[in-house]
Amino acid sequence: MRAVVQRVSRASVTVKGEVVGEIGAGLLVLLAVAPGDGPDQVAWLARKVAGLRIFADDAGRMNRSLLEIGGAALVVSQFTLYGDCRRGRRPSFVGAAEPALAERLYEEFCSALVEQGVGTVARGRFAAHMQVALTNDGPVTLVIDTPG
Incomplete structure (x- = not known):
């Protein structure tokens, strides 16, 4: 699995003019799945995202997690994170599940x-x-690939 995790003060998703998901402070997670992924990758990535210490503590250091600040997550599927642009001008998505x-x-x-x-x-x-x-x-943006 691959995730692009962005620390946000707000985020929303709209489909055909309708807001289908919206959060205040927290994390926007763009998520892609690879063919070999399964429950182990899901569990690992969920623990990692929930526990990432990328929010400021009282001293202004990135030292608090999403759980510690009581923040929200907006998760958006995005298979294009596995786009391979090494050949030609049209990305190949064979790496996506x-x-x-x-x-x-x-x-x-x-x-x-x-x-x-x-x-x-x-x-x-x-x-x-x-x-x-x-x-x-911030901006704070991280790219996370699950092990294996």
Whole structure:
């Protein structure tokens, strides 16, 4: 699995003019699934995202996690994170999982964040054309690949 995690002061996802997911302070997680991914990758990534110490403490240092600040997460599926642009001008997406597996693991990841203690987990709409709006805080943006 691959995630692009952005610290935000707010973020939302709109589909066909309707806001389908929205958060205040927290993390926007763009999530892609690879063919070999499964429950181990879901659990690892959910623990990592929930526990990342990328929010300021009282001294202004990045020392607090999403759980510690009571922040929210907005999770958006984005298979294009596995786009391979090394050859030609059109990306190849053979590194991304088939939609059935990707959707199942996307849903499992959202549930795993809740199990980790994240109070609000908003979602985009899987396989929809979405408009994602966000206000980066920092900015702080991390790319995380699961081991294996």
